[in-house]
Amino acid sequence: MSTAVADKRPSSTLRGASLPKWSPYAIAVGSVAVAAGIGLAAGLDSRIQWGLIAAILFVLGTYVISARVEGRRQAKDRVATSLVWVAFLLALLPLVSLVWTTVSRGVKVLDIYFLTHSMGLISDTEPGGGIYHAIIGSLEQVGLATVIAAPIGVLTAIYLVEYGRGNLARSVTFFVDVMTGIPSIVAGLFILSIMLMFDMQPFGFAGSLALAILMMPVVVRSTEEMLKLVPNELREASLALGVPKWRTILKVVLPTSIGGITTGIMLAVARIAGETAPVLLLVWGNSLINSNPFEGAQQSLPLYIYQQYQNSQGSGAAYDRAWAAALTLIAFVMILNMVARGIARWKAPKTGR
Structure with missing residues (x-):
């Protein structure tokens, strides 16, 4: 009898609400879309400015959404992770740009005769x-x-x-x-x-x-x-x-x-x-x-x-x-x-x- 009563009790858990795994990607896509809209509306021609606006919106959006769903403590952790990703992408952009520019301009005459x-x-x-x-x-x-x-x-x-x-x-x-x-x-x-x-x-x-x-x-x-x-x-x-x-x-x-x-x-x-x-x-x-x-x-x-x-x-x-x-x-x-x-x-x- 006691066992049956115990089974009917609601199970307690220490885990609170959490964002799905795809949420960072959705926030990133939304940030890019909003940044593109702001750039077009403000007449910004530089894609670098669009990227910086998207990065700021991504960090702010991550904090706001995570704070409402998961709490401020988890939101701070997600913001730190977001800043790491933003810094990684900012460091990667010059490298990708350098390699792309060199390859696109270097292949014009690069052949066996040239070597x-x-x-x-x-x-x-x-x-x-x-x-x-x-x-x-x-x-x-x-x-x-x-x-x-x-x-x-x-x-x-x-x-x-x-x-x-x-x-x-x-x-x-x-x-x-x-x-x-x-x-x-x-x-x-x-x-x-x-x-x-x-x-x-x-x-x-x-x-x-x-x-x-x-x-x-x-x-x-x-x-x-x-x-x-x-x-x-x-x-x-x-x-x-x-x-x-x-x-x-x-x-x-x-x-x-x-x-x-x-x-x-x-x-x-x-x-x-x-x-x-x-x-x-x-x-x-x-x-x-x-x-x-x-x-x-x-x-x-x-x-x-x-x-x-x-x-x-x-x-x-x-x-x-x-x-x-x-x-x-x-x-x-x-x-x-x-x-x-x-x-x-x-x-x-x-x-x-």
């Missing part, structure tokens, strides 16, 4: 030509800079994390921080001063040295953070078995963090791949193919883009070549990031069940 021919004897005002010589120069200059900076940066980070104590470690950390903020033109001027001392002519390897200076602090900082993420228990377990510290670093610490280290190096490569000022000072550029980075002026993709756009006056064949080279440079950086992710997954430590 496999140099400028040769073609002037900047004439159609034709390509970026083969610039691709070779960029690959050699960035590759040599990576060969120089990556080992030095990784070894420096290992010293700071595993061995660094006292004044020397603090001095190294200080200079790494200073180098992180050095403008690229300063690195180029430093190498240029050395070249002038020895009466040297522009050549590709000089640009690689300047790029290596810019790359090293990025590699040091990223590698240092990755090494700090390795649990100390792994080091202690290896040392407890009698393994020397250098072998522990080589066989335990580095394999555990190799994915992050590789990603950091690739990010540093992407950082220097678009530098123009050091190459302009030290390499000068060349319309012909020069595959020897240790002799003679050499071209690179960023310098090619700068020179073509400078000589284009905002239109013409040089203008199209500049955008096509910019698209190629973006694709080059994307390929580097994809390679980094592939290496990181390949070299990541495998954990068994």
Whole structure:
């Protein structure tokens, strides 16, 4: 009898009313529609202004509707989530606009001929030509800079994390921080001063040295953070078995963090791949193919883009070549990031069940 009476009692719940899952999308659509109406009525031509009005209406609408249905506390939580989404979209818009503009303007002359021919004897005002010589120069200059900076940066980070104590470690950390903020033109001027001392002519390897200076602090900082993420228990377990510290670093610490280290190096490569000022000072550029980075002026993709756009006056064949080279440079950086992710997954430590 008591059980039957208990079953007839209304069940209590701690959950209040809540908005359906599709409500944020509906509020967003409504905000965009209202913003478009306000923009048309006010005579606003800029779509950016429409977007800002829609973002404000979205946040306000979310708060008002959620406060009436779910209460002020839940409304504040939804407003915080809405602000995060609005900030994400605002940060995404310039990137999407940049990629769209580069792709739409760069595909006009980007083809196999463009990628496999140099400028040769073609002037900047004439159609034709390509970026083969610039691709070779960029690959050699960035590759040599990576060969120089990556080992030095990784070894420096290992010293700071595993061995660094006292004044020397603090001095190294200080200079790494200073180098992180050095403008690229300063690195180029430093190498240029050395070249002038020895009466040297522009050549590709000089640009690689300047790029290596810019790359090293990025590699040091990223590698240092990755090494700090390795649990100390792994080091202690290896040392407890009698393994020397250098072998522990080589066989335990580095394999555990190799994915992050590789990603950091690739990010540093992407950082220097678009530098123009050091190459302009030290390499000068060349319309012909020069595959020897240790002799003679050499071209690179960023310098090619700068020179073509400078000589284009905002239109013409040089203008199209500049955008096509910019698209190629973006694709080059994307390929580097994809390679980094592939290496990181390949070299990541495998954990068994």
